[in-house]
Amino acid sequence: MRWLPLSALAGVLVATWASPCVAMDDPDEPAAGTLVRFFTGSDHVTVRSLVGDYTFDGPRDLSLSIHYNNERVTIPAIAAPVGSAEAVDAITTASRPIAGNAYQDFSKVRNEFQGELTHGHFGADYYVSSESDYLGQEVSASYNRDLEGQQLNLAFGTSYGWDAIDPVADDDTHTGNSTKTTLHWDAVATRVVTPTAMVRVGVEYNVVDGLQHNPYRNVYAGGTNVPERHPDHRARRDAFVKFNQYLRNRSSLKLTYRYYNDDWGIGSHEIGSRLSQYITHGVFAQYQYRYYTQTAADFYRAVYATTAGVNGYLTGDYRMAALSSHLFGIALDFDLGTMAAESAWLHRLRARMSYDRYFNSNNYSANILETGVDFRF
């Protein structure tokens, strides 16, 4: 579980690179992009993200993508009764350690870096995410190929992730260092079905081993507080279908459905829709709605009669309960290349603003605000 130094990785990637940024073949991939994101939950957890994405085309069909994300997470002072669910990190679900003065906000910084090298049909990827009590790393490989005159694309991917979890000092839980590994496979097919419609179908399979509960969280059971305990093994799989239809009046409708289940007993359905409408040349608005529902894990109980829980497992994690959620979103996308084609550099810019409102049956809601700019070389 050694940390691969970012500088060494960056050196290797840069050393393999021969030419600076050049025009890109794929209009879907910005050459350079930056983004600011704010996430605020009704439990007053906030996450501020500063994201950078850079893509360089190289010789011999090589392409390098670099992704960077700096996040500051603020979890409010503990004000919940003993044994109740605490506010948690809105991205990683980690709750704050309770040590010293728990009646003041707890802040931490997370940095993530991802480098992806693609050559022809093949891709290789390294990802690292680092914070004070968690280090996640992942390597992945992918292959995709166009068939039937570029009407069909088949993609296959696999990845292996290994996380080192090192809980900081805490007054009421005593979890030592732990690890978690994730093995992932996916297969995805994308097809043009008519001159105005495309479909994508895929399956994904994940096997997770290691610590999968919150090392800081206690569960109220049998009249006392005991540390949360989840199984160490989890097999997770899902299948999805996405359908994109171009409509009259320069608009499109995207529909998605996903079914998921795992061997902890959770089964879920997700449906989503996105309507995109050009307002004027180069500007489109997007409206989004998503509905999600899931069943509870086998070992989830609202109240545990004894400290033995269910087969030795106890959870205070709301994600293990039955729940449903809704998401509404609106976005504006500006392609300045179309709006200001005569400008020397404005025509290389694309800007996007979005707002999403999420709420679920656990009486939780969140606001997500994003604004970003892409620059095409």
Add this chain to the structure above:
Amino acid sequence: MSPATPTRVRALARRALLAGGLLLALAASGCATVPVYQREHVTDRIMSFNAQARLDMRLMKSFDAREGSTGGTGGAGGGCACK
């Protein structure tokens, strides 16, 4: 909760492969040929699956923190150690 035995894992893997094969077969068959010169609309940005891939990944990470499932963003790898 059922224990994860090797037999159970193999059965799950077989089911996943079967589901994958069926889905890929569905995607690969039964559609008329659409020549390149008729693909103006499907190549429009508002029709792209990939244009918002990173947005979808960020949303998925937020959903992962509040819901018990994951996935659905498609594509290979993706570099999200939270899967």
